[in-house]
Amino acid sequence: MTFSYDMSLDPEYEKPTYVGTGNGLGGEKLKDEYDIIVIGSGMGGLACGALSAEYGSNVAVLESHIKPGGSAHTFSRMHNGGKYSFEVGPSIFEGLNGPSFNPLRTILDMLGEDLKCETYTGLGYWTPEGYWRFPIGSEKKFEDLIYERCGKEEGDKAVEEWSALRARLKTLGGSTTAVSLVNLRQDAGMLATTAGATPYVLTHPDVFLDLPLTFDSLHKTVDQIITVPFLRNYIDTMCIFCGFPAKGAMTAHILYILERFFEEGTVFCVPLGGTVEMAYAFQRALEKRGSELSLNTHVQELIYDKEQQRISGVRLKNGKVIKAKKAVVSNATPFDTVKMLPDGGDAPELPEGVREWKKTLGKLPRHGAIMHLFLAIDATDLDLSHIEDPAHLVVQDWGRSLQDSQNLCSFFIPSLRDPSVCPPGKHCIHVYSSGGEPYEPWEKLDTGSAEYEAFKEQRAEVLWQAVERCIPDVRKRVEFSIIGSPLAHEAFLRRDRGTYGLAWAAGTSAPFAGKLSNLLPFPFPNLKTPVDGLLRCGDSCFPGIGTPSAAASGAIAANTLHHIDEHVRLLKETAKRQPNYAYLDPGPIGDLYKAAVGWSTPSGELRGDGEEYGGRAPWE
Template structure:
C-alpha cells in the first residue's frame, strides 16, 4: 500500500526518486477497503461489514466523515473527537512540512541541513514541548481524546503497519495520516508492472552516480580490523570473495542479522573439538556488549503470505467472478463504486491486531494494472500481520509432509479472508498458489527467524539510542551510527521505522551522514528546485548561521577513507584464508 508516489509529495520514497531524476509510472486509487466486525460484535462473520476509508477531503462525497456517520456507534461524536485529535497534534503535524527526513544526518552538520525549519520553530515555539510526544506511544494522546469505539479501532488499524496498534506506535506514524491523507489531491498508488519497478527506479538512479548493484552476492561476514580499533573494512561473501570498503560498511539487515554477521569470526566461540580453545580475536567490551544487545532486542513475529492466480471467467456453480456481490465492491462495478485493490480483514476486535490469525490484508493489483497477468485472470497477494510465531515452525523441515501440512493449516485464514469477503469460490478458481512461511521469510529475505522487524514499543528509549537517550525524548530506535567505527545501520529497524518509505528514508539519512555537509546541501538545494512542494528541503539563508562552523567536521573522521590501512588488513586476511578480493565502485 503506497501513498504519494504518483507525483511529487512528502513521501520520502517519492522524494528520493525525484532527487535521482527517475520516473515511476503508477495507477492511482482513492481508498482502502475494510471488512471488520461491527464495533459492538466480536467475530461473527455474518455481522462483518464492509467500509471504505477514502482519502482526500473528509467532507467530500464518500469521504471519511460519511464513513464515520454510517459505521461509528455515534457518528457526530466520532467526527468531533477526530477533529480534537487533529487539533491537538496540529503543530507537530505542521512540522512535517518544516523539515524533511532527507534533511537529517547524524553529526553536527544537521544544524545547517535542517536550518530551513527555524522560521517554523520561531512561529510555533510550542513544538518544543510536543517534541517528546512525536516519539512517544500514540495511545497516550488517543486515550485522552477518543472514546468512540469505531474511531479507536480505525486508529489502531492505521498504525498496525508499523507493527503495533496505537499502544506501541510512535505518534509520528499518525501525523502523516492526519496531515497528508486529507489533502484533496491525496491518492494511493499501484506501481505499473509490479512493485519491483520501485527497486528498478532506485537502481537506475543510483547507477547514474556510480552505484554498482550485485545480485547473488550473499554477505557472510562483516570484516573488522583489530589494528584500526576494529574498524569495519569490508565484507566477505558466501563464495569467499572479499569486498573492500572505501569509506564505510552500511548494513540494512535487521539488528539480529547484523549481530550475526559481526559475530562470525570476532566473538569468542568454543569449538567442539577443543572446547578449551577460543578464537583469538575479540571485540573490545563496549563493542561486544553492543553486538550482544543488538542480537537480543525484542522482535516481531513473521508474516504469512499467500500468492494466488485465479480465473475470473471460470464458472463455479454457474457463476463467474463478476456475479459475486463482494467482488463488485472490490472492482468498483456497483453504482458509484470505485476500484479498491487494497483491503484489510479483521476476524475479531477481541483479539490482538498483531495476531497473524486475526488480521489479514489482501491486494489485487490486476484490478488497476491488467499487465501483471493474462486477460481474464487476476493475481492476489494475501498476507497476515507480522505476528506469526516462529517457534512452531523452527523444527519443521521445508519440503517435508509435516511442513507442507502446517503451511496449509496456518494459511487457511488467508484463504478465508477472500472467501468471507469477495471471492467465496477462490479455491475453485485458483490456477496457481504458493504459501510463504516464516521459514521462507528467513531464507529468501535473510531475516533472522523470519521476523517482520524490531519490536521496541514506543514510550521508552531503545538501547544505544545515541544522544537522544540522555534527553526526555523516548527514542525507540538504536542509533544508525555504531560502536564499530565505519559501520552504519539503516533499514526498517532504524528510525523512522517499518515500511518501504521509512526504510528508504533511513538509507538517505545514512548516506547523508557518510558525505560532507556541502554535498548533502547541494542535493537538498537541487531537489528543492524540482517542484514547489520541495521548497522546504532547502536549508535557506539560515544555514549560514551554522554551515561555516560545522562543515569542516563532516563527515566525521571515521567516514573519511583510509584505504592503505584497510587494504593491508584485507590483504592479510585474504592470504591467510585464501579468499579473493574485489574493490567496490
C-alpha cells in the same frame, strides 16, 4: 505478536535452502575496493547506495538474493503459457505518483528518477460489522463514513473527538511539511540541513514542548481524547503497519496520516510492473552514477582491521575480500548484522563495547514472521463491482490483538489496476498476515514433509477465508496457489527467523539509541554502531518499519557519510528544480550554520580517501 528471543541460545541446525533464492556465490567481478559497501538491497540499502553515489562516492550494493528490493520485490510464475507476477511485501502506498511528502518518492525525485503508477482512492475493510471503505483524499467523505458506521448521536461525538485529536497534534503535524526526513543526518551538520524549518519553529514555539511526544506512544494521546470504538479501531489499523497498534506506535506514525491523507487529491498508488519497480528506479540511479548492484552476492563476514580498530570491508561467501574506504552500511536486520561480525561478534580483537552491543541486540524483542498466500484465479464472469480498490484489510475480531496473524490480514489484487501482472481474464492476489506469526512451531519442521505441508494449510486457512469475504467462490476459481511460510519468508528475504522487524514499543528509549535518547524516548538503536566503519539502515533504524521509512533511513545514513556541502547542494538543487520541494532548502540560515559546523562533517571515523580516521564527536 511480539517475541523475546535470545540469539545466544540459537539452536544449531541447517536452515533450509529454497530454489530461486540463489546460492550467494556471485560477486566475483566486483572490484577489490569501494568507498562504501552496502549490504542488502532493500529500500534502505538502495536509497543509501544511490544517494551516496550522487554525493560522489563509489558504491557497491551487495544483495544475497537474486532479486533486488528486499521486502518490496516481485516474483513471477508461468502457468499454462501465461506469466503471473506477485508482490511479496507491502502493497499500500500513498504519494508515489508524483512529488510528495512520502520520503521514498522524495528521494527518487532528488535522484531524477520517475515511477509510473496507477492510483485508487480507498482502502477496503472487512470487519465483524461487515464491509466498509476508508476514503482517502477527502475530509468530507471520512466524516460521512463516521456517520455511516456510528449513527447520528455517536457520529457527532466521533467527529468532535477526531477534530480534537487533529487539533492536538496539528503543530507537530505541520512540522512534517516544514522539514523532511531527507534533511536529517547524524552529526552536527543537521543544524544546517534542517535550518529551513526555522520560520515554522519561530511561529510555532510550542513544537519544542511537543517534541518528546513525537517519539512517545500514540495511545497516551489517543486515550485522552478518543472514546468512540470505531475511531479507536481505525487508528489501530493505521498504526499496525509499523508493527504496533496505537499502544506501542510512535505518535510520529500518525502525524503524516493526519496531515496528508485527508487533503484533496491524495491517492494510494500501484507501481506499474510491481513494487520491484521501486528497486529498479534506485538501481538505475545507482548505476548512472558509476556504482554497482551485485545480486546473488552473500556477505559471509565483516572484516575488522585491528590496527585501525574499524570495520574495513567484507568477505563474500565465495571467499572474495572487498575493502571499504569509508564504511560498510548494513541494510540487514540487527539480528542478521551481528552474525556477520568476526566470530559472530565474539572475536577477542573486537572492542568490548561490540560484544555488549551484540549481546543486547540479540535479546531485543522482535515481531513475529508473516504468512503468505499467492493466488492466481480465473476471472471469467467474476463480478467485483462491490469493491472499488485493490487493497483490503480483514479483521476477524476487534477484541483480539491486531498483531495476531490469525486475526488481521490483508489482501491485494494489483491486476485490478495493472493488468500487465497476469494474463487477460485472470487475477493475481497476494494475501498476507500481520507480522505476528510465531516462528517457533515452524523451525524444526522439515520443509516438504507431510507434517510441514499440513501445517502450512492449517495456518493459511484464515487467509483463504479472508479472500472469501470478497470472492466467495475463490477456491473454485484458483488456477494455482502458493503458501509462503515463515521459513520461506526467512529464506527469500534473508531475515533472521523471518521477523517483521524490531519490536521496541514507543515510550522508552531503545538500547544504543544514542545521546539524544537521554532527552527523547527514541525507540530505535542508533544507525551508528559501537565499531567504527559500520553503520546500519533499514526498518530497525529510525524512522522504523515501512517501505518509505526504510528508504528514509538509507537517506539519513548516506547523508551522515558525506560532507554537508554535498548534502546541502542536493537539497537546494531539488528545491530549485521542483517547487513542491521548496521546503527542503535550508536557506540562508542553513548557510550560516554550514559555515560553522561544516568542518566536522562527516564525523572523523567515517572519512576516507587517504584522510586519517579521527574520533567521534563528543555528542556521538
